[in-house]
Amino acid sequence: MTSQVAIGEAARLSGVSARMVRHYEGLGLLPAVARTESGYRQYGDADIHTLRFIKRSRDLGFSMEEIAELVGLWHNRRRASSSVKRIAQKHLGELDQRIADMQSMRNTLAHLVHCCQGDARPDCPILDDLAKA
Numbered sequence: 001m002t003s004q005v006a007i008g009e010a011a012r013l014s015g016v017s018a019r020m021v022r023h024y025e026g027l028g029l030l031p032a033v034a035r036t037e038s039g040y041r042q043y044g045d046a047d048i049h050t051l052r053f054i055k056r057s058r059d060l061g062f063s064m065e066e067i068a069e070l071v072g073l074w075h076n077r078r079r080a081s082s083s084v085k086r087i088a089q090k091h092l093g094e095l096d097q098r099i100a101d102m103q104s105m106r107n108t109l110a111h112l113v114h115c116c117q118g119d120a121r122p123d124c125p126i127l128d129d130l131a132k133a
Contacts, residue, residue: 003044004034010043014051024054027064029071062091 011018021043024030030050034042043051053074057067066087073079073087108129115125 004042005044005048007041007043010041010048010051013048014055016051016055021051024051027068029054029064029068060091061095062087066091 005013007018007021011021014021016024021030025033025041030047033047034044036042050071053071054067057070062070069087070084073084112126112129117123
């Protein structure tokens with residue numbers, strides 16, 4: 001695929017912005033990358049693959065802490081898949097809870113919108129509900 005590429009090309013190939021590439025490197029999600037004599041970062045195939053892994057993990061909503069753990073497990077060929085599954089199951093449970101919370105908010109708001117006449121009168125059940133302490 002590539003040999004060594006500059007940060008802009010690594011960003012393009014991985015779908016991650018150059019700013020985020022530097023951020024991930026600063027967090028230790030990427031190993032220290034090679035640099036040219038003038039100090040420019042050089043990224044190889046493995047770095048770009050890792051950036052894609054991080055991007056996909058972010059797209060699925062994993063936290064940076066979880067991603068760091070997943071990257072470590074991904075690079076550890078002696079890992080137990082149960083460790084990976086534990087992280088994914090925990091995240092799935094958190095997503096399920098957030099979905100339930102959002103569904104509850106949606107239902108409440110839909111009820112309030114239904115109850116509001118939306119006319120020229122000042123009475124508004126939406127505002128009344130928001131004003132509850």
